[in-house]
Amino acid sequence: MPKPPVAPLPPPRVLTQPMAMELLTPDAVVPIETTVTYTSRDPHALSIVFHLLDEAPVVWRVDREMVLTGSLTATGAGEVHLRPAPDGRLLLRLGPAGHCAEVRCDQDGLARLVRDTFVLVPQGTEENHIDWQPLLAALRT
Template sequence: MPQHPVTPLPSPRTLKRHMPMELLTPDASVPVDTTVGYASRDPHALSIAFHLPGEHPIVWWLDREMVLTAAHTPTGAGEVHLRATPGGDFLIRLGSPGECATVRCARDGLTRFVHETLALVPPGTEEHHIDWQPLLASLRR
């Protein structure tokens, strides 16, 4: 099998921001310590780590394009749904219907974070940041 030259990957880049969020319950909203993250090696995804007392963080993944779409229209599939509120927030539903949590965060803060990721990895260039070699090596076995 011919070997193709390997184009070097751009240097990996990461972003992390503390972002205030609230878990919405039927009776109250509860502040949750939350970190939003981005790694250029996984260029389509944002991570949201919920830091709960006495536990390891619980991490959910969102597509960065979903966040931009949700600013205009509700979006989501499977266990992640986003929608904007008239008050300037996002409501993020995580989990399957009936067993889900709804989290509120500032729309401007999350959207600004996504725009920072777009400056690191512009739309249409994502595939140049993914290290395909481990996958290709496993397929050759």
Template sequence: MPQRPATPLPSPHVLTRPMAMELLGPDTAVRIDTSVGYHSRDPHALSIAFHLLGEESVVWRLDREMVLAGSLGPTGEGEVHLEPAPDGKLLLRLGAAGHRAVIRCDQEELARFVRDTFLLVPQGTEERHIDWRPLLDSLRR
């Protein structure tokens, strides 16, 4: 059976921005330098890399639509929960129950970044940006 010619993938796009966030402890908040990233070949996700002193960065991947939803109200399950804070910030609760880190960030700054990802890959077009060839090739073996 003849195969249809593959539709060419759009050019890949990458966004990265530094962003200051805070790790909230019981009595204090500690500033953490982070980088928020997006790659159009993984169009549903954004990454947050926490740059810790003397250690490798810790990277969490979040669904970009979930981040916007978390700006409006509590959302998430499992190891990722987001909710707006009373001070206009956004709270990210990352990790398993009993071992969670609570991170506070500028809600508008993160939402602006996510909106920029939608300019690169509009909602509903994500699947056109994924390179399925490696997966399909591995299944043919």
């Protein structure tokens, strides 16, 4: 049986933005440099890379729509929760309850990056940007 033709994937598109964030601890506010990256090959999520001193970077993946919702109201599931801060910034709670980190960032800067992702990959077209072939090949074995 002949295979149906596979539509070519659009070329991958990547957005990368350095962003200063703050780790909130009971005793201090600690500045953390991060890099937020979006790739059209993983169209639903942002990767936030925390560059820590003398340690390998820590990467958290956050749903791009959750970021927009979290800038308006508390949202989240599992180990990722977001909510607007009283000072107009965005609070991210990352990790399991009782062992989580609370990070504060510029809400406008992160929301602007997320809006740019919707220009690259409009809502509803995400699946057109995913390379399904490796998954399908794995399922056949």
